[in-house]
Every structure is written in structure tokens, then in C-alpha cells.
Amino acid sequence: MTAEPFASRLTRAPLAHDPARGAEAWEALSAHLSAPELRPLVEGTGGSSPFLHGLIRREAEWLADVLQGPPEPALATLAAEMRAVAEADTAQRAGILRRGKRRLAVLTGLADLGGVWDLDAATAALSDFADAAVEGALRGLLADEFARGRLSRDPDDAAGAAGLFGLAMGKGGARELNYSSDIDLIFLFDESRHEADAYAEVRSRLVKVVQGVSQLLSKPTGEGYVFRVDLRLRPDPSVTPVCIGMDTAERYYESLGRTWERAAFIKARASVGDIAAGEAFLSRLRPFVWRRFLDFAAIRDAHDIRERIRAHRGGGGPISIPGHNVKLGRGGIREIEFFVQTRQLICGGRDPALRDRGTRAALRALTGAGWVGEEAAAELDAAYVAHRELEHRLQMIEDRQTQTMPTAPEARDRVAALSGWSDRAAFEADILARMERVSKIAEAFFQPPGAPAAAEPAQAPDLASAGFERPDYAEGIIDRWRQGAIPATRSTRARTLLAGLEPRILQALRAAASPDDALAQFDRFLSGLPAGVQVFSLFEQNPRLVDLIAEICAASPRLAEALGRSSRVLDAILATDFFEPLPGADALTEELSEWLAREEDYERQLDVARSWAKEMRFRMGVQLLRGIADAEEAGHGFSAIAEACIRALFPLVEAEFARRHGPPPGRGAAVLAMGRLGSGEMTATSDLDLIVLYDAGGQEASEGKKSLSSPAWFSRFTQALISAMTAKTAEGELYEIDMRLRPSGRQGTVATSLSGFRAYQAERAWTWERMALTRARPVAGRADLQDDVRAAVGEALRLERPAAEAWTGAADMRARIAEAEKGGREDPWAMKRHRGGLMDIEFVAQAGLLAAAAEGAPDLPLGGASAPRALAALEAAGRLDPGDVAALAQAHDLQSRLLQALRVATSGGFDPATAGPGPIAALLRVSGETEIEALAERMQAAREAAAEVVDRLLPAPSAEGPGG
Incomplete structure (x- = not known):
């Protein structure tokens, strides 16, 4: 607040409804103060407010002194006097409090009417004074109880108000008290501060203290009152005393709390007494007030x-x-x-x-x-x-x-005048x-357009004319909803809400290529919901969601199933950035870390990570299906989500593990991402290929309650990290993890020292293991350790070996996989294993990088390299023919797009004859084709062209390879 004097801050003044009364007020004040600039304010106030007229005259001497400077110091002095009531004689407390309130009323009234304080400043002044008055009264009455020996004499108990605290509710909690406001308070006490056998006596004493506070502040005397105190917002006020234990209150809200009580606690503030206990109570009550899902x-x-x-x-x-x-x-x-x-x-x-x-x-x-x-x-x-x-x-x-x-009319004239209006008609x-x-x-907010006006069920539509080929089947599904045969519609309220939504739902579903299939999938979505009121309320307030869910049900059985298993992913759709490109891994890590930081319990943090990842994967899947994101963006998005999960959970798992076994030895561990995560090409269903490397820095064991040898520490930490990612909690599984790419595969330890990794790569690694490193990149761990891991990967790729070894090794691996996957290679829609498919093309890219690196070729993307990036670099370096690269890149691009769409749209294999129109439409959208037959021909042609190049570069092992 500004330190300028009161008079210099005037911006407005009321008008005097009764000029004679206004003149009396000015005469009383001007006898003590020469400030003519205040005259319009004082005369207008005194001439329109009988209450303030009386206060100006009564407090003229005090007021004259205050108005010579800024009002804020006077306000602070009043608050200090209220708190000092605790030390005053019992007989003097009521008088001190009432005098303070009078002075607050006249000071705030003039500051408000004169524009010296805006609304926020005026309401804050009233609220802060109320806190001080309640605090002074409460502390004084508690001191009386301590002095009489009715409460513990422990100085800590006195300082902590015996665990008693008051919650300012409503406008007081928000520091928005109005001019003549009641103050809504809830008084609770911390039972843990007292012996169990003394509980009843302590509560009885504290109840009397609270009753005394209410009487001291509310009871009218010859000097008026301070505040009317309302204690009815406490749990079940008709049967509970005015002060109860905080555990009792918490149990009430958890089991019986209603929406209006949740709304009331938005403004709740620990205002008096044991503030720390009050804040702890409010913290424990957060899950009751703030639901983790969008609560429409x-x-x-x-x-x-x-x-x-x-x-x-x-x-x-x-x-x-x-x-x-x-x-x-x-x-x-x-x-x-x-x-x-x-x-x-x-x-x-x-x-x-x-x-x-x-x-x-x-x-x-x-x-x-x-x-x-x-x-x-x-x-x-x-x-x-x-x-x-x-x-x-x-x-x-x-x-x-x-x-x-x-x-x-006369009374309304007075209100207009006090508000500064001379024309009452214009004022009104x-x-x-x-x-x-x-x-x-x-x-518009509470009754959106199209919301049902009555509880009558919607009339049954003519399903045949609406495009449903099996109207009897469709009618049977809808009847199940109406009869409460699924959990989502068991309550009357849910059925009422759904009845109003039926026309919108059916209208949206009829736009699908197959309304019958879309309805069946929508039914699976509804049937998977544990309850319906929240979701139906959400639909009622956001009708566009019905259209989007119908579209998802038509195009993606997988996403529809995900919705049924966790309807909270719908919350993500309402975020303003839902259709915006997904941010990178850094921003996502920061967001997830903020979510996790709100939870103190480790198990809850694991649940939160799963819930967050579901929402993000759902968002990415919808963007892909709608054509907002292409296949490359989807690959980056799904990868960034997974990376954020690893990076955010890694320090939490480390801290939880260190709590038992001490901090990590040396520089700790780093996570090396392999496969599609490493190259940023994950799909909606990709698992995580990971290697955990560590540097114990010569430290033989951890230092903790249950110390472990360094190898054991990192091995068990890795298992804990895997469990944090793969364990099925209440929110399901986060990711599957594959660690077979670690040194020595299944026979190797789950965590490998960095020095051991370097030695293994230099002495024993197979060609295919070094090929896999072309996609590797560190994603978690200390920054300096990640740098060293990155350098170790580069060293392994640049080891001097014959270039032909890379090509023959890749050809051998290709032949082995072809033999093992004979059945899969016959499936025309098997994008990865098919001849000329994604794996063939990736083998060429990886072998080419490895061969070039062995010969010292500069400027190669070693580590984290996707096939398109590797092929482009090899072409630029003159190591692959441009025509070959074009054929490979074209086949890789088309199959990547189709793979991304299939992983989002379907839950199993794909057969156009049985898949239904939804997944087919998804494939056509991402490919730009109009007919599935044309897409199949285009895919086969691209694959044949790629296979011709791969057969030449990676021939069967019996033939001689190209030698680099």
C-alpha cells in the first residue's frame, strides 16, 4: 500500500442525502482537523449514513489524528490492539474489542467511500482485523483456562493454543469480508497433543473457550458488538459441539462430506490459534476438496x-x-x-x-x-x-x-446518494x-444449451432410418443403458443424465462408417465405467466430447477400451492444449514431476505416473487418428512421454531405495534407452528397451542402515526401477521393460558398471549388439554420468573392425529372424518382420552406420539415430546410393505411418476383411489413400522396392556381402 496521506488519495465522494446531517458530521471533525479537501467525503458520508454519522462524531478526535497521514498505520495499530486483548484484564476485553471495531468501521467506511482503498484493500482490512480480534479473544480465554489449571501448564501447550485452531471460512477465509459481515469459523483441535484419557475433559474445556470467544465478540453491549460469529459450518452442527477433534472432522468429510462443503473449503484458511495444526488439517483434507479428475x-x-x-x-x-x-x-x-x-x-x-x-x-x-x-x-x-x-x-x-x-423510494434515494449518484433512476x-x-x-454455464430440462427419458429414435443396419440389436443395447444393467447407469441420476444425452450420442454414432460397430464400441466404453454421473455430467457440459468419443469408438477400439478402463483420460480432452503438439521430453518431465510432487506417498506417486501417462498417450493417439500429428510426430511424442516417466520416477525410486540402503555409491546410475525409445520412434504399445549402467567411483559399498555392496546396490536399485515402471497398481501398468540388450543378455547382471560396459563392447559384443547401439542414448541419471555413457556408446561404435563385418553380421541376423518369423513374414500387414519391412530397412541403416563408423567416417549420427536419419546421413556421406535410399525411405515412411495408426486403432492383428471400418479409416487417413485395396497395393510395391535393395546389401550369409 502507498504511504501517501489519506486526503491526497481521494478519488470520489458520496452525496449527502440529508445535507444538514452531513454538515453536523463535518463540524464535529473539523473542530480537530483543518483539511477542507475532506469536507465532501465527510458531509456525503454523514449525510447519507446515520451509522457513520454517529461514528464520525463519536471518534472525531481519534479520526482527525488518523486522517492526517496514510490510513494503513492506524489499521496496523488497531490489529495490534486486538491481539493485545489476550493480555488485558477480563473485564476490559469487551470494551477494547468494541472500541477497535468502531474505529475500524469509520476508517474503512471513509477509505472505501472516498476511493482511498479499492474493494480488495477494504475487504482485506476488515478480514485482517477480524483475525486479530478473534486471535486476541481466543488467546485471552485460553490464558484464563491455563491460569486456572484446567488445561496443561506446559508452556508449549500455551504457545500452541493447546492444539486449538480456528478456520476462517467463506469471505473471511478469502480475506473478502463485507462491511457488516458475520464471520464463519470452524474450531477444531489436534487430539494428538493430549493424552487419550484426558480427551473428554480437554474437549469440554476447549468447547467452553470457543463458546466464550463467540459470546465475547457477538454479544451486544452498550458499546455494540464486534462480529456476529457463525459456527454452523462445522461438521453436522445439529449434533456436534462447537469444537471437535480434527481426526473426527476428517473422518466426517471423507465419508459424508457434500459438494457445498467442498466448495466452502476452497476458501478455508487457518486463521487463529495453532496455525500449524490448522494448515496440517487443511493439507489432509485436500483430496476431499480437490478431486483428481475433472468433476463436472x-x-x-x-x-x-x-x-x-x-x-x-x-x-x-x-x-x-x-x-x-x-x-x-x-x-x-x-x-x-x-x-x-x-x-x-x-x-x-x-x-x-x-x-x-x-x-x-x-x-x-x-x-x-x-x-x-x-x-x-x-x-x-x-x-x-x-x-x-x-x-x-x-x-x-x-x-x-x-x-x-x-x-x-426515500430509502433507495439514500442508497443512490451514498453510492455517489444524484439520479436514482440511472443508478438503478x-x-x-x-x-x-x-x-x-x-x-449459460449452469444450464448449457441442449441440457435436458426434465427427467423424462428421450424418445426412442428410429434406428433403422438413422443408419443402423441391425436396429433390434441397437435397441437392445440402449435398453440395457436405460434399465440400469451396466454400472454406469445404476443410479437414477445417471439414467436421467444419459436420457438427455441419447439423441446426441446416436446422432454422433450415425456419422460413423458403420453405426452398428460404433455403437457396440460405445457400449463397451460405457460398460467399462464404474459409475456414470461424472462422465455424463461432463458430456452434458461439453457436448463436443460426445462427438469426439463417438469418433474414437468408430476409429479406434483400442482407445475406446482405454476410455472404459480409465474415464479420467477424458479430463485431458478439456485441457486447452489437448490438440496442440505435445511438448518435448524436458517440458513433459517437468509437468509429471509437478504431479508427483503433490503426493507424499510413494505408492500414490506410482499411481499418478500411470494416470498421467495414460492421459498423454491418449492425447497423442487422438492427434494421430485425427491427422493433427503425423507418424514421425507421434513417434517423438510417445517416446517423450516414456522418457518423461523414466526421468521423473528415477529420482523418486532412488530416494526410496536410498532410504533403506543409503545413497548410491559413486556417481550413481544412468539409464540408456535402446530400440524405439532411443531413436524416438515409439508407438502406442511399444515396450522399453533399457540398459542400466553405473559408476561406483571405487566405492565398495553404500552407506546406510542396510548397506549393500556397490554391485548389489545397483542391481537391486535397477530391479526397483523396473518394478516402479512395470508393477500393476490400482492404475494399471506403466510400461513393459525389456533388458535383453544389456551386456550378455539374460545371463548378464541387470545393472552393469560403465567400465564393464566399455570392456564388453571392446572385447565380446556381437555385431548385432553394436548395431543396436546406433539407436542408444542416455535418458536419466546425473548429467556428467550421462555424458560419459554417451561417450562410451560412441567409442563402441567407432572401434576399428572390418567394415564388411557389419554387413555380414546384419545379413546373418536378418536371416535368423526370417527363419524364426516365417509365419509373421507372410502377413501383408506385419510392418516390422515382413520382407522389405521396417526391420529390414533398420538393419541396413544400422549396418551402414556401423561400417562407416569403423572406417572413421565423420559427422555420423552415432547414438539415438532413427532409420530415416541414418539413411539420410549415409547418402550425404556417399556411402549409400541415392536411389537405394529413396526406395528404403519411402517404404519406411509408409510402413511407419501404418504401424503407428494400427497400434493406436487396434488391439491385435489386422485383417481388412474383419477389422471393421474404423481401423481401415484410420489407415486411409494416415496414408492419404481412399481405398484399402489401393493402399495394400501401394504398400506391397514400396515393400518390394525396399526388399530388392535389402537383398542386395544384406544377402543370405552364404553369399559375399558388399564389404561396406
């Missing part, structure tokens, strides 16, 4: 609350300013708060940046994240400020907790227009 069912709950409020207040009809409640009525403050809080409940579980307690700050965060449009946000923010300031004017007149516009027209704009935005 909260919209219906919030809408129901709105309707109950309207029914109770009679606010469902047209807006009429006389008698309108600016908080609870249509277009009012609560509409804006519901709009923001409901969005927070929906999205805040996934994005902690959206959890701000403040309404305006949360609205800004939601807008920045793309959940609220900028135009709507600007309208709501401006309306919120104006609504809240009007609320303050209504309350300033008589210090009454009211938000209702008066009906009498401005309010009406603002209310109607808010109402329009809120209604």
Missing part, C-alpha cells in the same frame, strides 16, 4: 443449491431492483461466486494454480488457464466489484447485515443491466 457433476450440485436459494428467497423471477437481494438474487454476488467456485471444483484437482481462495484472483487464474473466456471474465470481475461496493453501501447505512435493496438502471449480464453468463 459439481455443476449440477451447485445448480441445485442455486435453485434452492432462489426458491427460499423468491429470486427466480425477473429482476426488479426494489427488494432485490444483490447477494443471493439473480445476477448477484453469489452467482459469480458459484460460477468461479464450481469451475475451481471441476478443474482445481488437476491444476493447483486454480485453487486461490479469492474470488477475483481465482477468476483471473481460470481465465489465464483457458477455462473462462476473457470477455466473460471481464464482465464478471467488473460486476463483482460493483456488486460488492453496493453491498457495502447498503450495510453502511445502519450497520446491518443486509444485501437487499430497500423498497421505499445501471444495477439492473449489470445483474442481467451476470445472470446471462451464469445461466
Whole structure:
């Protein structure tokens, strides 16, 4: 806040409804202060607010002193005086508190009306004072109990308030208190601070303390009151005392907590007493408040609350300013708060940046994240400020907790004057227009276009005319939904929601090449859901999702099955960047690490990693199916997801393992990615080929509770890392891992020392093992160790050996695989093993790199090299004929695209005769063909051209190879 004097910061002033009363107020103040620039503010305030008129006259001397400088020091002094109440005599506490509140009221009133403080500053001043007043009262009454020996005399107990803490709820929690606000508080205490046999007595004492706080602050005396205290937000207030144990409260919210209580805890803040205990409680309650999935069912709950409020207040009809409640009525403050809080409940579980307690700050965060449009946000923010300031004017007149516009014309004139308007009709027209704009935005959110207006089931469509070739079969599926025969539709609410969605679903499915197949797949999706309300609520609020799910069901049985197994992947679709290109491994690692950091439990972290990876793979699969990403981008995307999982989990596994066996010896371990992960060409179903290398730096054993020899440490750590990636948790498996490419294969240890790796590559490695290294790259571990691993891979590839050895070794391996995979090579859609397929082309690329490296050819992509990259480099170096490279590259490109699409669209083998139109459409989309027969011919021609080159470069072992 600025340090400028009060008068120099004035930007506005109210008008005096009663000029004579205004003159009286100015006369009282000016007797102690010569500041004519304050006169319009004081006369306008005193002439329109009887309450502030009385305070100005009563506190004129104090006020005159305060107004000579900035108001902030006076506010800080008032707060300090409230906290010091704890040390005052019992008989003096009530008077000190009430005097402080009077002075706060007149200071805040003038600062607000004069524009010295904006809305946020005014509400923060009221809220901070409330915290100080409650803290002073609470500490004073606790001190009385300690002094009487009714609570422990332990100094730590006194300092920690005996584990008692207050949660500021509602506007107090958000530091948004209104001018004459109640304060909503929940008082709890930490049972663990007390002996079990003393629990009942301690609770009884603390209940009396809380009751005493409420009475001290709320009871009217000759000097008024401080704050009305509302304790009814506590768990089950009709049967529980005003202070209960935090464990009891936690159990209540976990088992019985409702949506409105979740919304209330968005603003909850540990404000008084044992703040550390309060913050610990709120931390434990986060899973209750912030669901890990997008919670669109909260919209219906919030809408129901709105309707109950309207029914109770009679606010469902047209807006009429006389008698309108600016908080609870249509277009009012609560509409804006519901709009923001409901969005927070929906999205805040996934994005902690959206959890701000403040309404305006949360609205800004939601807008920045793309959940609220900028135009709507600007309208709501401006309306919120104006609504809240009007609320303050209504309350300033008589210090009454009211938000209702008066009906009498004279009273409305007074409100207009206090608000600075001379024309009451224009003033009320401005309010009406603002209310109607808010109402329009809120209604669009809570009742989106096309939402079902009644619980009546949709009429059965004419399925035959809608394109379903087996209408009886389709009708049977829909009847199962309606009758609650699947878990997703067992509840009445779920069936009601689905009834309204049926027409949209069937409309979307009829657009598929085979509506019957698409409906069957959609049924599998629904049947896999454990419950339906959340998903159907999501569909209701986002109808475009129905279209996308229908498209996925038509094109990709695999993705549809993934949806049924984990409907939370739908959450990813609603992210604003869902159809944007996937970021690289660095950004994905950072994102996943942030997700993992929100969990303290190791097992939960493993679940989170799986949930995150499912969403990301789903996003990449949809982008590929829709043609947003091509095959190369999909390969990079799937690889970046896997790399992020390794990089994010590696330090967590290391820390968990080190907790038992001490830190890793030496420089620790590094993970070397092989195969498709190494070259950045993974598909939706690829497993991970990995090698773990370590450098113990001469350290023989770890230093920990259960120390291990260095080889044993790294061997068991590797097994723990494999388990973290492959174990089936509640969220399933993350990846399958293949470690057969490690030195000596299955006979070798699961972790290899870096020196051992170098020796093995120099002395014993087979040609095919060195070929595999052309795709290898380190992805996790200390940066300096990764550099040394990268260098070791380069050294292994550049070992001086006859170039012909690379070609003959590759030819021998090709022949062995051809013999072992005879059946697979007959399948025309087997992209990898077929003659002229991906593996043949990759063998040429790898053998070519190995031969060139052995002869010292410069500028080769050694390590992490994909086949296209390797072929291009070999052509540029003059080591492969351009015509041969063109044939190989063309066949590799087409088959890679088809492989990526098949891995996303299908769960098993592919046969055009039985696959259905969905997967076929996916292949046609990625290839650019219009008929599957034409695609098969094109693929065969490309493969034959590639096979001719491969046969020449990698002939059967009995023939002589090209020698490099």
C-alpha cells in the first residue's frame, strides 16, 4: 500500500442525502482537523449514513489524528490492539474489542467511500482485523483456562493454543469480508497433543473457550458488538459441539462430506490459534476438496443449491431492483461466486494454480488457464466489484447485515446518494443491466444449451432410418443403458443424465462408417465405467466430447477400451492444449514431476505416473487418428512421454531405495534407452528397451542402515526401477521393460558398471549388439554420468573392425529372424518382420552406420539415430546410393505411418476383411489413400522396392556381402 496521506488519495465522494446531517458530521471533525479537501467525503458520508454519522462524531478526535497521514498505520495499530486483548484484564476485553471495531468501521467506511482503498484493500482490512480480534479473544480465554489449571501448564501447550485452531471460512477465509459481515469459523483441535484419557475433559474445556470467544465478540453491549460469529459450518452442527477433534472432522468429510462443503473449503484458511495444526488439517483434507479428475457433476450440485436459494428467497423471477437481494438474487454476488467456485471444483484437482481462495484472483487464474473466456471474465470481475461496493453501501447505512435493496423510494434515494449518484433512476438502471449480464453468463454455464430440462427419458429414435443396419440389436443395447444393467447407469441420476444425452450420442454414432460397430464400441466404453454421473455430467457440459468419443469408438477400439478402463483420460480432452503438439521430453518431465510432487506417498506417486501417462498417450493417439500429428510426430511424442516417466520416477525410486540402503555409491546410475525409445520412434504399445549402467567411483559399498555392496546396490536399485515402471497398481501398468540388450543378455547382471560396459563392447559384443547401439542414448541419471555413457556408446561404435563385418553380421541376423518369423513374414500387414519391412530397412541403416563408423567416417549420427536419419546421413556421406535410399525411405515412411495408426486403432492383428471400418479409416487417413485395396497395393510395391535393395546389401550369409 502507498504511504501517501489519506486526503491526497481521494478519488470520489458520496452525496449527502440529508445535507444538514452531513454538515453536523463535518463540524464535529473539523473542530480537530483543518483539511477542507475532506469536507465532501465527510458531509456525503454523514449525510447519507446515520451509522457513520454517529461514528464520525463519536471518534472525531481519534479520526482527525488518523486522517492526517496514510490510513494503513492506524489499521496496523488497531490489529495490534486486538491481539493485545489476550493480555488485558477480563473485564476490559469487551470494551477494547468494541472500541477497535468502531474505529475500524469509520476508517474503512471513509477509505472505501472516498476511493482511498479499492474493494480488495477494504475487504482485506476488515478480514485482517477480524483475525486479530478473534486471535486476541481466543488467546485471552485460553490464558484464563491455563491460569486456572484446567488445561496443561506446559508452556508449549500455551504457545500452541493447546492444539486449538480456528478456520476462517467463506469471505473471511478469502480475506473478502463485507462491511457488516458475520464471520464463519470452524474450531477444531489436534487430539494428538493430549493424552487419550484426558480427551473428554480437554474437549469440554476447549468447547467452553470457543463458546466464550463467540459470546465475547457477538454479544451486544452498550458499546455494540464486534462480529456476529457463525459456527454452523462445522461438521453436522445439529449434533456436534462447537469444537471437535480434527481426526473426527476428517473422518466426517471423507465419508459424508457434500459438494457445498467442498466448495466452502476452497476458501478455508487457518486463521487463529495453532496455525500449524490448522494448515496440517487443511493439507489432509485436500483430496476431499480437490478431486483428481475433472468433476463436472459439481455443476449440477451447485445448480441445485442455486435453485434452492432462489426458491427460499423468491429470486427466480425477473429482476426488479426494489427488494432485490444483490447477494443471493439473480445476477448477484453469489452467482459469480458459484460460477468461479464450481469451475475451481471441476478443474482445481488437476491444476493447483486454480485453487486461490479469492474470488477475483481465482477468476483471473481460470481465465489465464483457458477455462473462462476473457470477455466473460471481464464482465464478471467488473460486476463483482460493483456488486460488492453496493453491498457495502447498503450495510453502511445502519450497520446491518443486509444485501437487499430497500423498497421505499426515500430509502433507495439514500442508497443512490451514498453510492455517489444524484439520479436514482440511472443508478438503478445501471444495477439492473449489470445483474442481467451476470445472470446471462451464469445461466449459460449452469444450464448449457441442449441440457435436458426434465427427467423424462428421450424418445426412442428410429434406428433403422438413422443408419443402423441391425436396429433390434441397437435397441437392445440402449435398453440395457436405460434399465440400469451396466454400472454406469445404476443410479437414477445417471439414467436421467444419459436420457438427455441419447439423441446426441446416436446422432454422433450415425456419422460413423458403420453405426452398428460404433455403437457396440460405445457400449463397451460405457460398460467399462464404474459409475456414470461424472462422465455424463461432463458430456452434458461439453457436448463436443460426445462427438469426439463417438469418433474414437468408430476409429479406434483400442482407445475406446482405454476410455472404459480409465474415464479420467477424458479430463485431458478439456485441457486447452489437448490438440496442440505435445511438448518435448524436458517440458513433459517437468509437468509429471509437478504431479508427483503433490503426493507424499510413494505408492500414490506410482499411481499418478500411470494416470498421467495414460492421459498423454491418449492425447497423442487422438492427434494421430485425427491427422493433427503425423507418424514421425507421434513417434517423438510417445517416446517423450516414456522418457518423461523414466526421468521423473528415477529420482523418486532412488530416494526410496536410498532410504533403506543409503545413497548410491559413486556417481550413481544412468539409464540408456535402446530400440524405439532411443531413436524416438515409439508407438502406442511399444515396450522399453533399457540398459542400466553405473559408476561406483571405487566405492565398495553404500552407506546406510542396510548397506549393500556397490554391485548389489545397483542391481537391486535397477530391479526397483523396473518394478516402479512395470508393477500393476490400482492404475494399471506403466510400461513393459525389456533388458535383453544389456551386456550378455539374460545371463548378464541387470545393472552393469560403465567400465564393464566399455570392456564388453571392446572385447565380446556381437555385431548385432553394436548395431543396436546406433539407436542408444542416455535418458536419466546425473548429467556428467550421462555424458560419459554417451561417450562410451560412441567409442563402441567407432572401434576399428572390418567394415564388411557389419554387413555380414546384419545379413546373418536378418536371416535368423526370417527363419524364426516365417509365419509373421507372410502377413501383408506385419510392418516390422515382413520382407522389405521396417526391420529390414533398420538393419541396413544400422549396418551402414556401423561400417562407416569403423572406417572413421565423420559427422555420423552415432547414438539415438532413427532409420530415416541414418539413411539420410549415409547418402550425404556417399556411402549409400541415392536411389537405394529413396526406395528404403519411402517404404519406411509408409510402413511407419501404418504401424503407428494400427497400434493406436487396434488391439491385435489386422485383417481388412474383419477389422471393421474404423481401423481401415484410420489407415486411409494416415496414408492419404481412399481405398484399402489401393493402399495394400501401394504398400506391397514400396515393400518390394525396399526388399530388392535389402537383398542386395544384406544377402543370405552364404553369399559375399558388399564389404561396406
